[in-house]
Amino acid sequence: MANKHIRPEKIIHSAGKVDVRNCRACDRVFDYPGYGPQVCPECLKTEEEQFEIVRSYLESHPRATLVQTTNDTGVSLRKLQAWLREERLSYATSKGSGFTCDLCGVPIVAGRLCPKCAGRLANPERSKRTLKGNSSREETE
Numbered sequence: 001m002a003n004k005h006i007r008p009e010k011i012i013h014s015a016g017k018v019d020v021r022n023c024r025a026c027d028r029v030f031d032y033p034g035y036g037p038q039v040c041p042e043c044l045k046t047e048e049e050q051f052e053i054v055r056s057y058l059e060s061h062p063r064a065t066l067v068q069t070t071n072d073t074g075v076s077l078r079k080l081q082a083w084l085r086e087e088r089l090s091y092a093t094s095k096g097s098g099f100t101c102d103l104c105g106v107p108i109v110a111g112r113l114c115p116k117c118a119g120r121l122a123n124p125e126r127s128k129r130t131l132k133g134n135s136s137r138e139e140t141e
């Protein structure tokens with residue numbers, strides 16, 4: 001009888017097939033369907049609504065910057081940046097996004113890498129060597 005403290009929020013049912021994740025937006029645990037963004041159904045609905053707002057905002061304000069967007073739409077800067085990272089959202093110019101390439105630092109409109117660096121990562125020269133026999137890919141994230 002020593003363990004009286006059961007924290008309900010820590011109890012996760014571990015049914016074999018269910019992929020349980022923490023919601024990226026509210027951190028609540030939910031059953032991940034295995035595709036789509038890693039957010040719980042409730043946040044997903046909110047997020048889709050917000051995404052639509054931002055998308056139509058950017059259509060009518062193609063020169064808006066990230067800061068202007070968050071001020072005018074009320075969608076948080078973090079969320080906007082996450083969408084840019086995922087390349088769901090992109091700005092007409094790199095000035096708008098304020099993003100830079102993770103590797104070389106040049107301004108980019110969305111994502112994490114400039115087209116040059118992305119191309120270099122997609123076709124590394126050493127992939128020629130590993131083509132034969134060794135099928136295990138080593139990718140650092």
Ligand SMILES: [Zn+2]
Binds near residue numbers: 044
């Ligand atoms: Zn959530």
Ligand SMILES: [Zn+2]
Binds near residue numbers: 102104
């Ligand atoms: Zn780059």
